[in-house]
Amino acid sequence: AQSVTQLDSQVPVFEEAPVELRCNYSSSVSVYLFWYVQYPNQGLQLLLKYLSGSTLVKGINGFEAEFNKSQTSFHLRKPSVHISDTAEYFCAVSPYGQNFVFGPGTRLSVLP
Amino acid sequence: NAGVTQTPKFRILKIGQSMTLQCAQDMNHNYMYWYRQDPGMGLKLIYYSVGAGITDKGEVPNGYNVSRSTTEDFPLRLELAAPSQTSVYFCASKLGQISGANVLTFGAGSRLTVL
Numbered sequence: 001a002q003s004v005t006q007l008d009s010q011v012p013v014f015e016e017a018p019v020e021l022r023c024n025y026s027s028s029v030s031v032y033l034f035w036y037v038q039y040p041n042q043g044l045q046l047l048l049k050y051l052s053g054s055t056l057v058k059g060i061n062g063f064e065a066e067f068n069k070s071q072t073s074f075h076l077r078k079p080s081v082h083i084s085d086t087a088e089y090f091c092a093v094s095p096y097g098q099n100f101v102f103g104p105g106t107r108l109s110v111l112p
Numbered sequence: 113n114a115g116v117t118q119t120p121k122f123r124i125l126k127i128g129q130s131m132t133l134q135c136a137q138d139m140n141h142n143y144m145y146w147y148r149q150d151p152g153m154g155l156k157l158i159y160y161s162v163g164a165g166i167t168d169k170g171e172v173p174n175g176y177n178v179s180r181s182t183t184e185d186f187p188l189r190l191e192l193a194a195p196s197q198t199s200v201y202f203c204a205s206k207l208g209q210i211s212g213a214n215v216l217t218f219g220a221g222s223r224l225t226v227l
Contacts, residue, residue, distance in 0.1 A: 009152065032214055043116075043202060043218040044155075051211050090154060097209025099145075099170070100216060102154040 002027040002093050004103035012109045013081055021076040021106045023091030031093040033074045034100070035065055038088045047089070050074065061085065086110045114138050118203050118219035125193040125226045133188040133222050135203030143206045144186040145170075145216070146178065148199040155202065161186055193226045200224075 003026045013019045025031065032051050036044040048059025055067040065076045074091060091103040119134045137144065142163050147155040157170030161180040175197055177189045186205075190197055201222045207213040 004154075032211075034215075036216075036218075041221075043220045044204075044216075045218070046215060049215060051214075094214055097214050099157060099160060102147075104152055104154040 002031065002095055002101045004091050004093055004101055006089075006091055006103040006106045008106050009104065010107045010109065012111060014111050015083055016080050018079050019077065019081050019085075019108065021089050021091075021108065023074045023076065023103060025072050025074065025091070025093045025101075027072070027093060027095055029095045031095045032097075033065075033067060034092040034094070035059065035063070035074070035076050036090045036092060036102075038090065038105075040087070044090065047076070081108070081110045083110050083112065116203055116205055116217055116219035118201075118222050120222060121220065122223050123225070125190075125224065127193060127195065127226060129193050130189065130191050131193070131224075133190070133201055133203075133224070135186045135188065135219060136184050137186075137203075137205045137217070138184065139205065139207070139217065140183065141205035141207050141217070142183070143208070144180065145204045146176070146186070146188045147202045147204065148172065149202060149221075150199050158188065158201075190224075195226050198224060198226045 005024045007022045034049045035047040037047045050067045058064045088105045092100045094100045116137045145160045146158040156172045159178040161167045203219040204216045
């Protein structure tokens with residue numbers, strides 16, 4: 001079975017500061033990896049995905065994530081956040097086409 | 113192109129009532145899913161379908177039923193609503209299992225309160 005851990009339930013950060021949201025997973029098989037973002041009172045939107053190839057993947061709104069197979073991590077980063085990045089962020093894994101498993105989410109609050 | 117459409121957006125039920133949450137997608141996706149989202153718990157899979165006429169239980173199926181008579185529609189039925197079913201429900205779909213097809217598209221959600 002797969003599991004996803006997001007170590008920080010809440011991350012406050014000042015505007016224009018860098019941010020890293022951590023994600024670790026457990027799986028006995030290879031997985032696809034995803035970050036989704038949920039703005040207040042909305043559904044989830046795909047931020048970025050790792051399917052294969054380069055371990056550094058870039059997504060929308062200036063976010064990027066790096067897949068580290070040895071550490072089973074897929075941390076999300078942004079060098080300079082904006083107020084509009086305030087949202088909840090979910091890490092998810094899908095073992096090669098099987099059902100997705102989501103982490104509990106990290107609430108990012110960007111402060112002026 | 114509407115994507116995944118869920119109705120209603122909000123609903124209040126009394127204990128013991130029944131209702132159906134509707135989900136429709138216009139992307140010709142084979143796979144469809146129902147999740148519930150509770151604070152601090154992430155998303156839990158209720159039921160899923162890999163194609164018309166095929167459904168299967170997810171992690172938390174008790175108290176729910178689904179059907180998939182067409183590729184487009186995947187309604188979720190709540191029988192005998194209980195306060196524990198107060199949650200936000202999300203429908204999602206994807207085209208396939210391999211590589212770029214294995215990406216979920218979500219609806220906007222349905223907020224259900226059972227009193």
